[in-house]
Amino acid sequence: MRIKNDQFLRACRREPTDYTPIWLMRQAGRYMAEYRAVRERYSFLEMVKTPDVAAEITLQPVQAYPLDAAIIFADILPPLEGMGIDLTFEQGEGPVIHNPLRTPADVAALVVPEPRETTAFTLEAIQLVQRELAGRIPLIGFSGAPFTLASYAIEGGSGKDYRITKRMMLGTPDVWHSLMQKLTELVISYCHAQVEAGVNAVQLFDSWAGNLSPFDYREYVLPYVNQCVAAVRELGVPVIYFGTEMSGMASLLRQTGADVLGVDWRIDLDEAWAQLGPGVAVQGNLDPAVLFAPWGEIERRVDDILARAAGRDGHIFNLGHGILTETPVDHVARLVEYVQMASRVA
């Protein structure tokens, strides 16, 4: 299907755009009253697993704001359930995995499921959203990257210092590599199924990889990211690779092979791009907490980011991480319009 507003996809491919396209990580979320209204009736996992609800939530922000891309409402962890991992979301605590992977036997017992069966709800939601969008803007699919999925599965939730994960990685590398290979197969087939269902781009979230040293990332993580990126790119859609706290790993990020690299707010955008080198698009990088500031301060920072990206093709405006829960909605609306207006080529 032809996409009418293809600014985002053009930027992914580093083609000239009319203005800097913008979408926001976690743009479908608690900061919106429309989301909270649905959330009152369903648990978080019910929302993810009910296709018409997930589709409705996906569409809320793109109906409210002139965003240049939608992103499917889903979560990185449900695909793990099909492997044999027992997942719940606890009130105020986030995800809890009740049978965390700790032994070689735990890893050996994992199966690689068929995501067309075990995550059919997300694939169906993608189809519903695409029917509704009807080519107005592109739809982004996503998956957790293997390291971030592994660290959740090992720690049993959000880790603090990832010592259990690192102990498995360094102490029993065979077990680690076997786990990462299984997760890589899962990620690839899950992304494949999403592309079949109709997504126009894929973002790999490696949210926790920034807790690794370059030494460990290079040896224990990068080869698996490479496999995922290469497999998804072969399907003909651009791949965005995103992590936080990775400012010190520019050369390794480039080696992922991703079309677009997500950059958090801990580095100036031009500095990040210079370190990454030519031939890659960049997504970012406003500090999400800045959206709580008075509008004038937000504008100063947006101007700064746009100025640092000026003269280069391939900038996608985004926050440096997911939008925060209580972000003022009027600032979100103004941000989207301002980025598009201020960056428009005269």
Place this chain on the structure above:
Amino acid sequence: MRIKNDQFLRACRREPTDYTPIWLMRQAGRYMAEYRAVRERYSFLEMVKTPDVAAEITLQPVQAYPLDAAIIFADILPPLEGMGIDLTFEQGEGPVIHNPLRTPADVAALVVPEPRETTAFTLEAIQLVQRELAGRIPLIGFSGAPFTLASYAIEGGSGKDYRITKRMMLGTPDVWHSLMQKLTELVISYCHAQVEAGVNAVQLFDSWAGNLSPFDYREYVLPYVNQCVAAVRELGVPVIYFGTEMSGMASLLRQTGADVLGVDWRIDLDEAWAQLGPGVAVQGNLDPAVLFAPWGEIERRVDDILARAAGRDGHIFNLGHGILTETPVDHVARLVEYVQMASRVA
């Protein structure tokens, strides 16, 4: 007093050393049985506030291992109590501030105390330690840097996304600057008092500054760090400036004027040093979680770090952040000896 083992101080000044000196952040801590034995008899704040106990704990690691520097056992938050801040340490929760700064009136009410009175316990501990060390190795004093103190005082404890701090910083910059100026005066006089009491170097911990964008660091934080660094350097002792997640801020770190910059493990040491440029010493940067790995893996990573620092004066070996609570003590002992042995100039 002449220091017999001055390898650490020589490295701070980028003078040639016989080997790479090593100390470990939080080297006096829970991972040691000797520490836990004392901790059973006192609360954490009692330990900090009882000079002979603080001195005993300071000396535990330098008696157990051939470390090249001691660091006074203290905490960054007690100096805030003299300003009017009500601080406790809750079991398993860390520090809690019961009257967090939220309004202009809260900030206006803060007084700048005389640390010679309000933190006399730490100054006395410094004197006791120096008497005991008798010039064997240098003693490092420390303080929180203004931003990190401000964010604790505003959030009321460890923040997650620092949205309250950033809201004050961007929303009421006059209040922010007034708070930072008061904290800067506190930090300077506290460090001054520590140098008078006998410390041989000072580390400024800006543990949370890595959560800022370079834009905000430059405008709202750097000028105050500059004041602190300049004032302490004038006293004739080297200053180490340490933060985590600051790999994207090399040029700003250089502008602090510190003699030594602490680097976390999220960047290769040679890459960090290249970005920082010549004329500065570097401290770091082993991932603390690596100490849970089998010794062979630890050794590979130490070799890598030493190789990346080879040929340059001014490398101080350390972890990239504080040592973790359950770190195996035999790995700590081996690490200290191995760094000194492997780096020794033949």
